[in-house]
Amino acid sequence: MANNILVFIEQRDGKILPASFQLLTLAGDLAASTGGQAEACLVGSSVDGLTQSVAEGGAKKTYVVDDAELAMYRAMPYTAAVCAVIAEAAPKIVLVPTSAMGRDLAARVAARQRAALAIDCTEVSLDGDDLLATKPMYAGKLTGKFSLSGSRLQIATIRSNAYKAAEPQSGASADVVKVALSLSDADKRLKIKEIAATSSGVKDVTEADVVVSGGRSMKSEDNFKQLYELAELLDGAVGASRAACDAGYQPHSRQVGLTGKVVTPVLYIACGIDGAIQHLAGMRGSKVIVAINTKKDAPIFNVSTYGCVCDLFELVPLLTEEIRRLKG
Ligand SMILES: Cc1cc2nc3c(=O)[nH]c(=O)nc-3n(C[C@H](O)[C@H](O)[C@H](O)COP(=O)(O)OP(=O)(O)OC[C@H]3O[C@@H](n4cnc5c(N)ncnc54)[C@H](O)[C@@H]3O)c2cc1C
Numbered sequence: 001m002a003n004n005i006l007v008f009i010e011q012r013d014g015k016i017l018p019a020s021f022q023l024l025t026l027a028g029d030l031a032a033s034t035g036g037q038a039e040a041c042l043v044g045s046s047v048d049g050l051t052q053s054v055a056e057g058g059a060k061k062t063y064v065v066d067d068a069e070l071a072m073y074r075a076m077p078y079t080a081a082v083c084a085v086i087a088e089a090a091p092k093i094v095l096v097p098t099s100a101m102g103r104d105l106a107a108r109v110a111a112r113q114r115a116a117l118a119i120d121c122t123e124v125s126l127d128g129d130d131l132l133a134t135k136p137m138y139a140g141k142l143t144g145k146f147s148l149s150g151s152r153l154q155i156a157t158i159r160s161n162a163y164k165a166a167e168p169q170s171g172a173s174a175d176v177v178k179v180a181l182s183l184s185d186a187d188k189r190l191k192i193k194e195i196a197a198t199s200s201g202v203k204d205v206t207e208a209d210v211v212v213s214g215g216r217s218m219k220s221e222d223n224f225k226q227l228y229e230l231a232e233l234l235d236g237a238v239g240a241s242r243a244a245c246d247a248g249y250q251p252h253s254r255q256v257g258l259t260g261k262v263v264t265p266v267l268y269i270a271c272g273i274d275g276a277i278q279h280l281a282g283m284r285g286s287k288v289i290v291a292i293n294t295k296k297d298a299p300i301f302n303v304s305t306y307g308c309v310c311d312l313f314e315l316v317p318l319l320t321e322e323i324r325r326l327k328g
Contacts (some may be wrong), residue, residue: 003036006063006091008082009054010101011044012073017207020098021165023158026124027095028166033126034092039063041085041094043078045071055174058166062174063089069188070077072195074100076187079108084112084179086153093131095124098157098262099206106157116148116319118156120262121286123189131156139281153265159285160206161264164241175309180181203237205256210236210267213256213283216243217272217294217312224249227271231326239283241273253267257282269311275300292316 005027010017027038040059042050046064050061065081065226081204082105088096094109096102098120110117118124118133122143125132129150137144148154205211212231218224224238231238239251242257258278263323268286268327273279275298284303292312301307308315 002090003031003040003091003099004061004089004091005031005034005036005093005095006039006041006085006089007059008096008105009042009050010096010097010099010100011042011047011050014044014047014050016050016097017097017160018209019099019158020054020158021057021168022161022163023095023097024054025166026158026163027093028058028092030124030126033283035090035096037061039089041065041082041089043070043081043085043229045069051174053168053178056168056170058169058172059174060262061089063177063179065179065181070179072192073274074190074192075104075108076190077181077183078105078182080187081113081179081181082109083112084181086324088128088177088179089279092150094155095207096155096157100158103159105182106155110155112156113153115153115155117154118146118148121156121158122264124156124158136285139277140284141277157322159262161209161266161287162285184289193196196224203231205239205254206261208235208237208263209265210234210264210269211239211256211265211283211286212236212269212271213239213241213273214244214249214268214271215241215249215273216310217227218244221249223313226320230269230316230323233320233323234267236265236267239268240277253283265304270304271316273300274298275303289319 006025039058039246040062063085097108116299121133123134131154239256245255258281263287289304291300292308
């Protein structure tokens with residue numbers, strides 16, 4: 001086993017998930033103490049064009065599995081591809097973004113590799129050969145610390161924005177190693193017939209650095225347009241509480257929380273959201289939280305960095321106007 005740290009580069013339609021670059025920086029830092037280097041695992045179809053930005057993101061070597069079978073994410077072919085890279089690269093640790101794809105993939109790869117696995121970590125460090133992983137548990141009520149034995153492959157999925165990506169090193173280069181894909185009949189059995197996009201062109205809450213969320217108090221789908229306007233100015237995404245989704249103001253794909261999506265943006269703006277424990281489970285890891293609520297003892301204020309006790313329908317338009325003015 002080499003001392004290198006391998007990062008799974010998540011890409012869809014040729015667009016790399018920003019969290020992948022955060023993990024390349026983390027891998028570089030960890031590799032400094034293992035005496036190895038940060039390496040990347042790039043899987044997809046026609047992804048050769050992405051190797052330069054992966055090198056500029058800090059990978060010293062990039063393993064590429066490029067095959068038409070990998071054009072869209074499917075668990076079995078992707079698992080086979082990542083396992084083929086692991087066989088070639090023999091890394092000490094594999095880092096994967098905590099995303100729908102990352103959670104699915106990491107668990108399957110770990111099972112095939114008999115690896116130690118920690119999902120949804122907010123922090124990882126090394127204690128000798130062992131990987132120490134910190135992760136929120138029980139809807140964020142407590143933090144668990146786990147030690148993954150260095151006697152076997154260690155795999156960790158890491159939340160978006162838990163680590164900062166270094167500035168890209170323009171012109172950096174990395175060795176590129178092509179790895180062939182070999183699929184069994186079972187790997188190919190599940191086919192995608194059709195993908196019906198529900199929100200084309202609109203950023204997903206898990207991918208944005210800024211999330212503007214609305215609660216039941218938004219009162220209608222139409223009123224959510226104000227949040228879309230603000231989110232667009234901040235290059236962000238719109239989220240919602242379960243109450244807002246259940247009321248039909250937003251699709252459930254935008255729900256943040258225990259039974260929705262977990263987000264860790266740089267900025268989370270909660271508009272008229274009470275702060276039930278199930279909602280907090282999905283957003284309390286955000287770097288800066290701004291809460292707008294008319295009720296001064298709303299639980300959301302217990303986790304907020306900035307609290308605004310006022311009517312969202314008064315503040316949101318003012319905020320939007322001011323940001324538009326500042327942006328010229
Ligand atoms: C098993 C389970 C799983 C759940 N999973 C989730 C989940 O994933 N995500 C989730 O969000 N919830 C989840 N819930 C529901 C959760 O318990 C709450 O019911 C829900 O989060 C409440 O949504 P809300 O804050 O929008 O609504 P409310 O509780 O109705 O709060 C509305 C808030 O808006 C404020 N307000 C009203 N008018 C204004 C105004 N004009 N300006 C500013 N503020 C205003 C009020 O003061 C209040 O604080 C789950 C519940 C269960 C039991």
